[in-house]
Amino acid sequence: NKPLTAPSVLELAHHVAGCNYENQTKWGSKIGFRYGSLVEDYYTGYRMKCEGWRSIFCYPETAAFLGDVPFNLLDVLSQNKRWAIGLLEVAFSRYSTITFGVKSMGLFMGLGYSYYAFWAILTIPITTYCLVPQLALLNELSIFPKVSDPWFLLYMFLFLGAYGQDLLEFMVDGGTIQRWWSDQRMWIMRGLSSYAFGLTEFVVKSIGIPTEGFNVTSKIINDEESKRYEQGVFEFGVPSPLFVTLTMAAIINLLSFISGLVHFIVDGGSNKEGLVMQLVLTGLIVMNCLPVYQAIALRSDKGKMHTKTTVTATLLASAVYVVASLFLK
Template identity: 65%
Template sequence: MEAAKFGKKWLPFCRENNVTERCPDAYFGSNYDQTVKTREIKMMYENMKMKVENVVERGKINDEYISSEEDRQVLSQYWAEDFSRQNHPSVIKVLLNSNNDVDSSGGAMPNLIYVSRQKSNTTQHHFKAGALNALLRVSAIMTNSPLILTLDCDMYSNDPLTAQRVLCYLPDKSGRPNCGYVQFPQRYHGLNKADVYACEHKRLFLANPIGMDGLNGPSYVGTGCFFRRRVFFGGPSLYSQPETAELSPDHIVDKPINSKEILSLAHHVAGCNYENQSNWGSKIGFRYGSLVEDYYTGYRLQCEGWQSVFCHPSRPAFLGDVPISLSDVLNQNKRWSVGLLEVGFSKYSPSTFGIRAMGILMGQAYAHYAFWAIWSFPITIYAFLPSLALLQGLPIFPKVHEPTFLLYTFLFIGAYVQDCLDFILTQGTFLRWWSDQRMWLMRSLSSFVFGSIEYAIKCLGVPTHGFNVTSKVMDDELSKRYDQGVLNLEFHHLCLFH
């Protein structure tokens, strides 16, 4: 609600001053022009930020923060005593209506609708994919726009022309008649000089998608992706009809978004029991069955016949935060490892089902991700075997005077040189490549190992930790050490059990 009020001042300011950094925090953290108007806008932003942080810290909304009777009714309805994060009704509130709301210059504001799906302590919830499916249904009821953008909560738009750029590809203008989504690389701001935790993931977000773009297109990485709504309802030639006509991608919404009928139906489709005995998560919408729902959803869409496009403009379209502690980095990679193995050893394995559906090259491209954690076994052996052999006096490498030593040297140096070149050619640096090599070994001997163990335990029916959200809260002391390039080794454990 506070952001909607601030937006009425912020958007005209951006247009008048040609501001491309549409995130106010990023803009005011840069070398901006110190004018009277800029200082006024900054003060408004700081006041808004202070209000929100105070409410979160106190856990309640005081009367001085309520500016109208409408705000009071909304907050009293949804912020009741029995309202908690895991037990609350559907929350859908139209904050801005493009037909009625205007900014400070008289221009129309875009629709802005707050949505939180119903939660119940007695109901099992799918995490990110379930939330996205609820949003997919609510947006179908209220606007049914043909294009959908998914973006992580820590990311912001870095280029206001991104949406126009996407229209060059969608729909059917990319030379790929079945193009279903456009994926932008995941880029970050605030990385330290050495990127000590190797969070850029150059191969995952840049090098590999460029190669896959030469085939059927890149995988979906969970953020910075524009979809055609139609892709969530079956393959290009196989349409899966949703339960109600209002959820169909061809449905035309002819009622105001704040009408009683629309809001009632929107609350209904956001209910926690709505998906029971339905095709949501299996044949319709974002797919369930893996902790890495983004990878799994993109994979299943391409198996159904959809293609994708990789768009990598010189100016990053979106920027986000990175985890700044070793504990968060390793736990994030452990979660990815478990989710990828869930796909790799399922009936939809890229090595079998994927190759049949997409061909051997695309199938192997997805299999390369799915069996990521398996690297832990050869790397663990390589970490211990030479040391043990040295202690026992057993030679396992060729000696300098043997002919095979030249071959061994060529393969060893050649592999590292090629990997370094691939990294640097994707706008990397040697220092960050070295950090990447260091973190690769850390992940392989910790995250991948624990991820493989957790997956094996899950297969045996033992309850595990499940989905854990990566923390990107910017603790001041932690941030200071990260900016200095100091590894934060004060992590406690990689959780396996409840």
């Protein structure tokens, strides 16, 4: 019944605004979102499951639990980088999914949470997948079995089987081939940028070196960006380190594919059969990177690749090739 300007009301308002009311309470540990990770939703659900809470799968035909998402590619990659850091904070905390999670929830549930907790580590196989065979192809070095070798069938089975299974899961869930293809492109983009930078920042932060801290993801979009988004066109206009590694890998793959194709057609040497698998793999990644090439050379709108990003990526690609050639030749 007191007016808003009453001293006692103002004192209470300042107390709540300062968040000191949480001191010596269960907020952040037992009540509300749990503190201690950048992925508070994942961490809260995980801790609740460990405490014995049971969950149900709710997936109604009418879309539910909707929210805003970033439309800009840079914002998406920045958000995924933040998630990667937060998930690693859980993975290497006292409540690690491998130890505490398995003990509290059981092996399979603990491993299920671990898949996401160690998300950022996927950057290692993805980067290897996108660079090592390509650098070997540039140096005419075969790292896969020849087509005539029976072991070639195993590699091809694993390659086609993995992509085929992923496509089948998309189609069964009501997805389309276009959405699946977009997901493949984003998988590579996240692995070469978000996961790599997230893992690096987590390691740097863990050894006590200050990092840039928390970044809020923008959900704002202007009319031009909205139009390009509806057309399925990526935004590369802002210079960012997240685009540099992605562009560097795209350049290496394109040059590797051209070099390998010329060598395959012109040169009839014995090494020809051994380069088939690398050529197919590189060609697939080149197809995934078509939006990057378009942003570099074909586009004139504000979403094209920034010159600074292209130059930096080209220099890094040249340096990586020179260093790799010293070891591969």
